[in-house]
Amino acid sequence: MRTRHVVGLVFLSILSLAFLWRHHIRDLSEVTRTYSVFHKYLRRNQDVLVRFSTQLQSSEANDITLPDSVPQIIHQIFLSNGRPNSTLAKYDPAIKSCQALHPGWTFKMWTDTNATDFIAEFYPDILPHYTGYKQNIQRANILRYALLHHFGGVYLDLDVTCLAALDEPLSKGSDRSLTHLPWVTPGAYPAGVNNAFILSRPGHPFLAELLGRVPSRDLPWPMPYVENMLSTGCMYFSNVWMSYALRLEREWRNPGVRKEDRVYILADENGSMDPHMLRGKITTPLFAHGGASSWHGWDAAMIVMIGKHYGYFALGLASLVASIVLAAWKLSRRSKSRRRSSWRSAVSRLSLDRRSLEKHSLLQDEEQGLAKNG
Ligand SMILES: *[C@@H]1O[C@H](CO)[C@@H](O)[C@H](O)[C@H]1NC(C)=O
Ligand SMILES: *[C@@H]1O[C@H](CO)[C@@H](O)[C@H](O)[C@H]1NC(C)=O
Ligand SMILES: *[C@@H]1O[C@H](CO)[C@@H](O)[C@H](O)[C@H]1NC(C)=O
Secondary structure, eight states, X not given: OOHHHHHHHXXXXXXXXXXXXXXXXXXXXXXHHHHHHHHHHHHHOGGGEEEOOSSSOOSGGGGGOOSSOOXXXXXXXXXXXXXXXXXXXXXXXXXXXXXXXXXXXXXXXXXXHHHHHHHHHHOTTTHHHHHHOSSHHHHHHHHHHHHHHHHOEXXXXXXXXXXXXXXXXXXXXXXXXXXXXXXXXXXXXXXXBOSSEEEEOTTOHHHHHHHHTHHHHOOOOSSHHHHHHHHTSHHHHHHHHHHHHHHHHHHTTSTTOOGGGOOEEEEOTTSOSGGGOOOSSEEOSSEEEOOOOTTOOHHHHHHHHHHHTHHHHHHHHHHHHHHHHHHHHHHHHHHHHHHHHHHHHHHHHHHHHHHHHHHHHHHHHHHHHHHHHO
């Protein structure tokens, strides 16, 4: 096979792979954007951080709170899918701790049947994706977004122990608490937001956007952890958060944008998100987190590593692509110059032939002329 055929084939396969995987490429580029933009965004928008501390209570949060509290409901999810229900008993102390600190609140435990019924009744567009997901954790992710969009209130992972009441006043004598914010989540490491604890008013436009993008993100990925993260989980959550927050930032001066539509991240009194992050086995001002991420596998470790050394990873990927393109370009140049030289020789051969032909015919003419004259 000629070199130019090989080069053409390589280009064609790269193009068709890029086309075939365009949705996957889109999702990965969103991760890139979240990682590169998140902290810059926070530096520009310090008011997104709710400076919350149970010791030194802040009064600054008063001007971002709303007059009405979110509904006093705590939603929790237990999708057993055949697991024995003794597993739920393991979470009893954590659940009881939250109930003790929120005496007037409603607690809703969503399990297999009533969770599916809820999605079928209120979010029928999402139902085929909800039932089609390979992993329960994907269903649990989508379900919490839908529950909060429909009912509002608070979502809590089962392994979260409550250490403080969410409706405690933000400062002494204030009638406002965290529950008067339209939306709160902890931050995530190394960038983005976490969905183990979400507080939201019902019908928050961010949740509408999050649910609206669900069908287009329901893609197969080679690793289960990646598939969950990018289709429904923390990375998906963070990517949509980033694009929502950036749009809100651009449109903030527009008259249609309301205080109720904003999204906030928990921070300490100095504006640091770290003390509130729910990662691993950890105690934050509001919660103790069990770190029982039973669905984490070998691929999780890899993703965390890529996330941590994100710059090197991106650099490596970019140089790989660049070297492939460069190699293809060099090959194509070589084959083109070879083609050009062979063409040139063909032309010269042709013109030589023509010249000899002309000469020949001239001789013939001359001969003929001579013959005529003679
Ligand atoms: C699950 O718990 C319920 C009551 O809490 C009980 O009736 C049922 O038998 C249990 N099922 C299994 C499979 O353990
Ligand atoms: C869902 O079903 C479970 C098991 O029957 C029940 O314990 C739970 O209260 C139900 N949840 C809601 C929100 O109805
Ligand atoms: C916040 O900053 C002040 C002043 O720098 C410091 O004294 C305090 O310990 C900080 N708080 C936290 C939780 O880091």
